Amino acid sequence: MFDENGRVASTVDQSRTVDPAVGLRSTGVLSAKPVFGQRTQGGTAPWQTTANPRTGRYEPARSAGVGSKAPRALRVPAPAPAPFSANDDAGPGPSGPEQGSPMTVNKGPSPEKGELVRPLTRCQIDDRMQELGELYTNTSARQVRASDASGQGRSAVFRRRLAGHMRRPGFELLVAETAGPSGATGLTACAYGFPVRGDRPWWEDTDGYLSESLLRVAAVGRLFVIADILVERRVRIRDQGREWNLARRLQKRLLSDHAAAIGVTMVDRDHADMLEALLSWGWRCLPADTRQASPLAPGRLLVLR
Template sequence: MTAHMPDRPATARPGMPGRHGTPPEIPSQSRRRQGASPDRGEFVRPLTRRQVDDRMWELGELYAHTSSSEPGISDLSDQAGSDAFRQRLAGHMRRPGFELLVAEAVRPSGATHLTACAYGFPVRGAGPWWQGLDEYLPENLFRVAASGKLFAVADVLVASRVRTHDLTREWNIARRLQKRLLGDHIGALGVTLVDRRDLDTYRALLAWGWRCLPAEERGASRFAPRRLLVLALR
């Protein structure tokens, strides 16, 4: 399953919080299951733009695998989604400050394979704005963008278990990826957009430390199709 934030409103899963401005409860299993850190976790590392180009097909396959409702089963819609992801990624790579991280695990054979990915880029005070983000930013975040301290997290590709187990644990791979992205930009505030109907992604983001702005600080109507979430490293 994939935590796609701003670029896939048409394919968001159904579901919506019952009350405006009231975050849904974090899934109970994330509180109930508090297992130990895996003996061998994924290794997180950045890719250069050239490496992203070289592994574009592999990244597209990761997208298809993590977004498929039936892992291991590929169909035409998965392929179309994978192609669209590659096109988006190719466009985002041209933005100044673009950064992409991958997580890799070691197979018993010793070979490595991609298990997760996250990427983003700084949002500047002077456009071009990303995916209509300016329509959602309150005035105080415009000032943050003008100072160069606003970082858009565009996509987080993770397996379904990452969204349903140990969400609050620091070694959760989604948490590790987003922390590394922001950690490389000292003092930056993370922002992302999530479709209002995508309750699964919304809940996962809240459990990973993201938060909605209070009603008085929001830059968009409560009826806007997406939600703005922010993340600050502690």
């Protein structure tokens, strides 16, 4: 939106879809046909809407009573291209779409809506333990060992590990839910962890992996273990760097809920897919000169600041 002097007065885009102060909004930002609305005359007047124009600019019609000033323009960002993966059934070529061709857009859920993220109490976790186990088998990026090939067996191992972690002081589990066509909500993701303090027994999985700097952070109670992040494959391979990526939302919420300065997690060295996903969500390996464990150790400690 530009004022009468040609200066930008307001912009609506993917991260800010409504500006009620000036009467602008954008809906369906990531859909194939985003719609832009305006009621710059103020009050409770009906929204005047238009489909996304190819020129990237929209000139709303002058409303009655607005005055003699020229209509203002709404700056419209071009639709975002659909993320492409080599595993997708179809998509643009390596060099992207040709100049001037319509952009392909992601037809998935709009990020401004997203999944509802909320914590579960311990009683709620007990009630939904079976559902959480099924989520693990359906979303886990970990490779299946020959001795634990059945989904039922993997679910049982996960539930036992979760039950043990629930006894840790400060334990928190977040779930992400989304509503289906019938209105019922379904579980789509979860992440959980617990704070670690220097005066209490350490998390057994990180024994021998911590640097002196991390031990000092733990001593003041600002180190948080994120034991598991379970998300669908699309979250691991698409928009990993976006703040609204579901895995990033979950891990950020866990750290902020506990005022943690640093998050830590462990990943097996043979779980390349999970390691790649964690790195894409902002996790980093410790520098070689600060690691306590041998480079040949079976696990790898990652940190998130």
